[in-house]
Amino acid sequence: MIDDPEHKVAFVTGGAQGLGLGITHHLLNTGWKVMMFDRDKDAGDEVMASLDDEPRTRCLFFAGDVADEQNVAIAVQRTIDRFGRIDGLVNNAGIADPDSGSVEHLDWEKWQRVLNVNLGGAFLATKHATQHLRQTKGAIVNITSTRAFQSEPDTESYAASKGGLVALTHALAVSLSGDIRVNAIAPGWIEVGDWQKSANKSDPDHSDTDKSQHPAGRVGTPNDIAQAVSFLLDPKKSGFMTGETIRIDGGMTHKMIYAD
Structure with a gap:
């Protein structure tokens, strides 16, 4: 097994925009080789x-x-x-359906699409990468969400898919024990407007109220999550961690917020 990060290879789903692009950039900047898997060809070509x-x-x-x-x-x-190996799998690809409506009107196809991408996609990437990760004693990082633990109204498909990722994480950690470590990160509010392809890019604009919801005093950035991904992929730093889900949300889920 090669420990030099310059020889290590990561497979990042949803890696061409948003949080995934932040992870891709961070890994490249720290010497990794990266397969950037994304359904948006324009975004991927722009990154390249x-x-x-x-x-x-x-x-x-x-x-x-x-x-x-x-x-x-x-x-x-x-x-x-291309690279001959896979050392890290980052299951980041995900979609939401903010217009899905109330549960009694939720369209089955919309429900299934969110589950297929957010949860099924992580399963498929793991299924096909596992034989290669076994050879390198690699690691998997699943990007779930604080929505696995708290919700807004009418977000059933997204919350269910992200909660499923938490369960999938500890299930895989046991099934793959001894060969592959599997952990998850549950991001909170992460600003990704300035990490989109040029046609969709926007400048961050957060009010004092937005910031005050976080004990850390600000909204998160992709780099906050990318650094944690790097930590979880590194066996020298997190070799005794598997099956865990780490919340990175600036403390938002711990703060009581009362309506005026």
Whole structure:
């Protein structure tokens, strides 16, 4: 097994925009090679074009749907063909359906799509990457959400999928014990407006009220999560951790907020 980070390879789903792009950049900046798997081809092509020559040689992009098993299998194989190994899997791809409506009107196809992407996609990526992660004694990081523990109205499909990821994390940690460590991160409010492709990019704008909801005094950034991903992928720093879900939310879920 190679411990030098310059030889290590990460497979990041949803890696071309938002939180996933922050993770991709952080891993590249710390010497990793990265397969950036994302269904938005324009976003992925834009990221590749923005990289300097050297990090571009360490980054591979594949446009595909994480809920499509054939797409996932092809992307994993292309990673092996290009880099020869996989040391870390980051199951980050996820969608929400803010217009799904109340539970009695929730469309079955919309419910199923959210579950297929957020939970099923993590299963599929794990299924196809596991044989390679066993060889490197690698690690998996699932990106869940604080919505696994608290909710807003009419978010059943998203909350269920993220709660499922918490359970999948400890189930996999037991099933893959001895070979692969599996942990999860539950981000809170993370600002990703400035981490989108150029057509969708927006400048962060947070009120004092937004910030005051967080004991940390601010809204989170992708780098806050990316650094934790890096920690969980590193066996020298987190080698005794598996099956855990870490909340990174600036303390928001611990603060009582009363209506005026």
